[in-house]
Amino acid sequence: MFKRLCQVSLRRYHPSKGEHLNSSRLGPLNYGLDSPQYAVLSHALKVSVPVVGFNERAIVHSLNQLNYPSTMLSVIGASNSPSLLHSSPAVMELVKFHLVQKRLQLSQDLSSEEKPSLEDLFIKRLELNVPIAGHLSQLLSHVSVPGPFTVDTALPELHRLSDDLIYYSNEKDHHDFAWYSKRLGISCAYVSSELFMAQDKSHNYEETFQFARDKLQRTMQLGEYYNNTEEWLWYTLLNSINLAKSQMARG
Amino acid sequence: MISSAFVKHTPKCIAGGHKSILRTFSATSFLKQEDGYTHFGSKTVPKFEKEKLVGNVFSSVASKYDVMNDVMSLGIHRCWKDHFINKLDAGKRPTSVEPLHFIDVAGGSGDIAFGLLDHAEHKFHDTESTMHIVDINADMLKEGEKRAMEQNKYHNDPRVNFLVQNGESLDEIESNSKDIYTISFGIRNFTNVEAGLAAAYRVLKPGGIFYCLEFSKIENQLMDLMYQQWSKVLPVMGSIIANDYDSYQYLVESIEKFPDQETFKNMIEQAGFKSAGYESLTGGVCAIHWGVKV
Numbered sequence: 001m002f003k004r005l006c007q008v009s010l011r012r013y014h015p016s017k018g019e020h021l022n023s024s025r026l027g028p029l030n031y032g033l034d035s036p037q038y039a040v041l042s043h044a045l046k047v048s049v050p051v052v053g054f055n056e057r058a059i060v061h062s063l064n065q066l067n068y069p070s071t072m073l074s075v076i077g078a079s080n081s082p083s084l085l086h087s088s089p090a091v092m093e094l095v096k097f098h099l100v101q102k103r104l105q106l107s108q109d110l111s112s113e114e115k116p117s118l119e120d121l122f123i124k125r126l127e128l129n130v131p132i133a134g135h136l137s138q139l140l141s142h143v144s145v146p147g148p149f150t151v152d153t154a155l156p157e158l159h160r161l162s163d164d165l166i167y168y169s170n171e172k173d174h175h176d177f178a179w180y181s182k183r184l185g186i187s188c189a190y191v192s193s194e195l196f197m198a199q200d201k202s203h204n205y206e207e208t209f210q211f212a213r214d215k216l217q218r219t220m221q222l223g224e225y226y227n228n229t230e231e232w233l234w235y236t237l238l239n240s241i242n243l244a245k246s247q248m249a250r251g
Numbered sequence: 252m253i254s255s256a257f258v259k260h261t262p263k264c265i266a267g268g269h270k271s272i273l274r275t276f277s278a279t280s281f282l283k284q285e286d287g288y289t290h291f292g293s294k295t296v297p298k299f300e301k302e303k304l305v306g307n308v309f310s311s312v313a314s315k316y317d318v319m320n321d322v323m324s325l326g327i328h329r330c331w332k333d334h335f336i337n338k339l340d341a342g343k344r345p346t347s348v349e350p351l352h353f354i355d356v357a358g359g360s361g362d363i364a365f366g367l368l369d370h371a372e373h374k375f376h377d378t379e380s381t382m383h384i385v386d387i388n389a390d391m392l393k394e395g396e397k398r399a400m401e402q403n404k405y406h407n408d409p410r411v412n413f414l415v416q417n418g419e420s421l422d423e424i425e426s427n428s429k430d431i432y433t434i435s436f437g438i439r440n441f442t443n444v445e446a447g448l449a450a451a452y453r454v455l456k457p458g459g460i461f462y463c464l465e466f467s468k469i470e471n472q473l474m475d476l477m478y479q480q481w482s483k484v485l486p487v488m489g490s491i492i493a494n495d496y497d498s499y500q501y502l503v504e505s506i507e508k509f510p511d512q513e514t515f516k517n518m519i520e521q522a523g524f525k526s527a528g529y530e531s532l533t534g535g536v537c538a539i540h541w542g543v544k545v
Contacts, residue, residue, distance in 0.1 A: 031526050036458060036545060060346045069458050070347035071430040074339050078460070078541045079528055082337035089340055 028157070029100055030079045037076050040068060041097040045132070053135035054095055054142060056088055085145045092149055095142045099157040102128045106161075107168050115170040122165060122186075122216055123209055126193055130205060136198040162186040181226060185219040315493040316360055316394060322488050323502075331532050332363060332435065335464045335539055338530070341431050342371025343380050350379035351430045354454060356418040356447075357437020358384050359391025361398050363464075365405055367433065378410075383424065385416040419446040424454045435464040436537075439509040448522035455544040461524055467531065467538035468511035474534045482506070512538050 024032030031037040040062050047065070048058035056073070063072055077089025086092050106125050110116070116124075129136060143154035162183040166173055174182065193212040200208045320328050343350045351371070355364040364384045371377035382405075386392045392413050399406035416423055418434070419441055432451045441447040451461050469475040482503045489499025510518065512529045515538075519527040524542025531538045 030528055035526060036543075037526065056344065057346065060344045064346065064348060069349055069351070069430055069456065070344050071341065071351060071456075071460055072458055073344070074341050074431065074462070075458070075460050075526070075543045077338070077340055078526070078543075080338075081530065082334065082340065089338060 026104065027100055027160075028153070029097065036068060036072060037093075040066060040072055040076065041094060042101065044094060045098055045101065049094070049098075049135060050131050054091060054098075054132075054138045056091055059090055059094060081148060083145075083147055083149060085147060086142065086149060092142070092153075095139060096153050096157070098132070098139065099143075099154070099161075103157065103161050103164055107164060110168055115168065118165060118169040118171040118186075118220075119213060119216055121169045122190070122193075122212060125161065125165070125190070126197065126205075126208060126212055129194065129197060133197055133200075133205060136194060140194060140198060158187050158191070159183060162190065165190075178223070178226060178230070182223060185222060186216075189215040189219045316391070317362075319489065319493055319499070322492060323485055323499075327533060327536075328436075331464060331537055332366060334532065335363070335433075335435065335462070336366045336370050338539060339367070339431070339433070339460075339462050340370075340374075341367060341380075342375035342377040344375050344377075350377070350381065352381050352383075352428060353431045353433065354383040354385060354421075354424065354429045356385045356416075356421070356432065356434040356451070357387070357440070358433070358435065359386030359388055359393075359395050361395030361405075363433055363435045364395070364411070365399070365402075367431075368405065368411070381410045381412075383412050383414055383429070385414050385418065385421065385424070387415065387417050389415050419443055419450055421450045421454055426453050427456045429454045430456055430459050431462065432459065433462045433464075436466070438463055438465055439505050444518065445522065448519060448524075452523045452544055457544055459544045461519065461540075461542045461544070463519075463540045465515070465537060465540070466506040466509055467515070467529075467535050470531060470535040474536075478536065512540075515540055 024034065026032055026038070029038075040059065043066055044058045044062040048061040052058045052061065059073060059076065060070065063070060073088070073090045076093045077091075080089035080092040080096075082089055083092075102125065105128060106121060132139070143150060165171075165186055166182065173179065189212070192215055193208060196211045197205060197208040202208070324331075341351060341353070353364070353367060355367070358364050361384055364382050368380070368382055371380055384392070384395055386395075392415060396406065396413055399408075399411070405411045414423060418437065432455055434447075434451075438444060438447055448461075455461065469478055485503050486496045486500040489502075490496035493499070509515075512531060512535065516527050516529050519540055519542040522542070523544070525545045527540070527542040529538045529540045
């Protein structure tokens with residue numbers, strides 16, 4: 001009886017993770033870790049893309065290696081619309097998979113006690129690009145072609161990345177307009193660092209990481225200017241109100 | 252008075268008496284009529300008759316099928332079909348090992364089947380993949396064969412087989428034998444849609460994909476209003492062009508009866524398919540649904 005009462009009291013009147021089955025799907029992707037799509041695309045990213053780049057040959061190579069039929073190309077590309085400016089829906093999915101998987105990888109193995117700094121996480125994300133760095137320009141050309149893929153996938157994924165970078169780091173977050181400007185600043189810093197990395201020939205991409213650190217520092221400095229300006233504007237506003245009040249009190 | 256109005260306007264009452272007021276909460280309840288009965292447009296008819304009635308409709312429209320499709324959809328059906336084929340993007344890639352085995356169900360006119368084979372040939376130089384074009388209606392199949400003969404391609408081709416088959420059972424198609432199952436504007440005419448999905452699941456190999464193009468529910472209210480007005484004109488157009496009002500009246504009513512995007516997606520998942528999804532076209536006038544047999 002008591003056990004039953006305890007069970008009843010565990011029910012909540014608001015949505016709770018504990019009362020729902022976790023979805024097997026991975027974020028914006030339409031499939032989970034145990035799906036054949038995940039198996040093929042993760043194999044392609046690990047093995048085929050570093051060799052042949054972001055194209056259909058990479059996926060076909062992985063399909064052959066894993067003994068999947070080539071219908072999997074249609075399966076993989078099913079959630080994308082064909083576009084004149086992209087080679088195939090399956091390649092668009094490969095690009096999407098890269099963006100999502102690397103973002104999720106960023107938050108794995110993080111210590112729950114001590115959060116890393118924003119700069120560490122930012123550099124860690126760029127390091128995840130190293131195996132495919134030789135084909136980064138291909139990737140960037142796919143995500144920057146104006147069209148539904150950029151609007152529906154690439155830009156939201158960039159926003160999710162900058163949001164995760166702040167959320168999982170020890171960076172202070174804000175609940176005013178600075179929430180947007182901070183994410184926008186980090187997104188810009190990340191895109192410019194990736195563009196730099198695509199052309200970087202230095203040993204172990206040292207120049208890219210230096211560029212990224214400088215860029216991030218400048219963005220943070222910009223944030224400081226923003227905070228100072230905001231503080232000054234508040235001060236001026238309150239000062240003006242007080243001045244008006246004192247003038248009115250004088251009559 | 253109230254009861255007489257109810258009797259007059261509730262099609263389920265034909266199935267008999269008190270059952271007509273039963274309400275269910277299952278996702279597909281509106282497709283399931285009382286035992287032995289199903290819908291035929293807005294009418295309720297015995298299940299064994301629907302197959303014949305649908306057969307009559309398509310025998311009647313077969314010769315003017317293309318003209319009427321153009322008139323009914325203002326030519327947009329060609330864009331939908333093109334999008335369907337490009338989105339599926341199927342064909343044996345030059346570095347792939349095995350050719351693909353397609354089955355196009357309710358594809359008598361052959362436009363999707365020939366389009367898929369052309370796409371595979373032009374884009375991937377695939378001249379090995381095979382195609383089964385299946386339709387319950389021999390008249391529609393003849394139209395497809397006639398078209399193949401006229402274009403002098405895919406006629407007497409060992410890769411292409413025309414087969415009269417009921418899509419709900421696909422008796423002559425082996426289990427686990429097909430890579431890609433396509434059906435375009437056909438599944439809403441099935442007497443038992445669930446049986447059709449089960450047959451699709453049976454004939455597909457693991458890793459095979461179910462791809463369906465079908466009319467759906469319009470998401471925008473203004474567009475829906477315009478479509479409702481347009482659908483009133485369609486049977487009249489049918490009577491002018493094909494001298495057949497009733498068949499086109501049925502086509503319009505069958506579109507209204509077909510489930511919306513989410514419900515049909517759930518039905519695909521219930522049939523056993525994974526990673527099911529859909530894409531609405533032209534504001535939801537029709538939709539592409541897919542599912543994967545894992």
